[in-house]
Amino acid sequence: MAHTEFSLVVTTYNNAATLASCLQSVRGAAEILVLDSGSQDSSRDIARQVGARIEVQPFQGYGPQKQAAVNMASHDWVLLLDADEVLSASLAREIELLMHRGPQHDAYRVKRREQLFWRWQHPRTKFVEAIRLFDRRQARLSHEAVHAGVVASPPVGELHSDLLHFGETDVHTKVSRLNNYSSGMARERLLQRPKYLKLKMLLAPCWAFWREYLLRRQYLNGWAGFIAARSSAYYTLLKYAKVFDLQQERHAALMDSRPVHYRAPGKSSDES
Numbered sequence: 001m002a003h004t005e006f007s008l009v010v011t012t013y014n015n016a017a018t019l020a021s022c023l024q025s026v027r028g029a030a031e032i033l034v035l036d037s038g039s040q041d042s043s044r045d046i047a048r049q050v051g052a053r054i055e056v057q058p059f060q061g062y063g064p065q066k067q068a069a070v071n072m073a074s075h076d077w078v079l080l081l082d083a084d085e086v087l088s089a090s091l092a093r094e095i096e097l098l099m100h101r102g103p104q105h106d107a108y109r110v111k112r113r114e115q116l117f118w119r120w121q122h123p124r125t126k127f128v129e130a131i132r133l134f135d136r137r138q139a140r141l142s143h144e145a146v147h148a149g150v151v152a153s154p155p156v157g158e159l160h161s162d163l164l165h166f167g168e169t170d171v172h173t174k175v176s177r178l179n180n181y182s183s184g185m186a187r188e189r190l191l192q193r194p195k196y197l198k199l200k201m202l203l204a205p206c207w208a209f210w211r212e213y214l215l216r217r218q219y220l221n222g223w224a225g226f227i228a229a230r231s232s233a234y235y236t237l238l239k240y241a242k243v244f245d246l247q248q249e250r251h252a253a254l255m256d257s258r259p260v261h262y263r264a265p266g267k268s269s270d271e272s
Helices: 016-024 043-049 062-072 089-101 171-190 197-215 218-255
Strands: 006-012 031-036 053-056 077-082 085-087 107-116 128-135 139-141 150-152 157-168
Touching: 006 016, 006 043, 006 062, 016 031, 016 043, 016 085, 031 043, 031 062, 043 053, 062 077, 062 139, 077 085, 077 157, 085 089, 089 157, 107 218, 128 139, 128 150, 128 157, 157 171, 171 218, 197 218
Parallel strands: 006 031, 006 077, 031 053, 107 157
Antiparallel strands: 077 128, 085 157, 107 128, 139 150
C-alpha cells in the first residue's frame, strides 16, 4: 500500500496551556484541523500559529463534537487527539513510519500514560488503551455522554509507544472533572432506569478502588496512585448518588408543585 495521508484532528475549549505541545508533537500530518467550541483564551491563536485549519461549533457533547470534527477532516485517515494529549517522540516516529508504509488495519489502538498530579505513571502501571488512529470510513465515535471513544471492527492494530496525557496536574483539577463527568453520566444512566442503586452506592465504590489500586497497579505510583484510586471510587459513588438524587427530584416533581431543590424537612422517600 502506498503512502497514506492523514489529518490530525483536535477539539478544543480553553486549552491554551497544552494545545501547542499537542499539535507540535505530531509528525507527517497532511492537515491539522481544530474544532473549537468557543474558547475564551488563546487556543485559536495558538492553532493558527501552527497552520491549523480552524472551525468553530457550539459544544454538542463529547461524542457528537468529536464526530463532527472527524467528519470535517479533508482525509479519511484521522489521528484524533485530546488537546491535553501529546505524542511521545517514539510514538510520533512510529505513526509517521506506519502511514508512510501504509496501514495494515482500519484502526490502531494506543496506550495512554497519565500524569498523576506531581508524577508520571510507573511504566508497569496498566495504562488505559484507546483507538486514536483510524480510517473514518470504517470507524465512528460511540454515543456515550462523557467517555465517548472510537469504535471499530476487529482486528485493531497496536501502536507500541506511549501517548502522554497531561490531564490531571493537581487534585483540584481532578475533582472538578470528576464532578462534571459524573453529572453527565448520571443524566445518561437515569434514562436507562437503573436498578439496585442503593446497593451500587454501597459496593461499587469499593470495587472501583481495588480495581484501580491492585488490578491496574496504581500502587506502583505511591501516594499519587493511592489518590487516583480513591478518586476513582469517589467518581463511582458520585455517578450513582447523582442518579439517585435525580430520581428523588423527579418523584417530588410528579407528586406536587413545590420547588424541587428546596423541599421542606420531612420523611424522605428512602425512609418510607
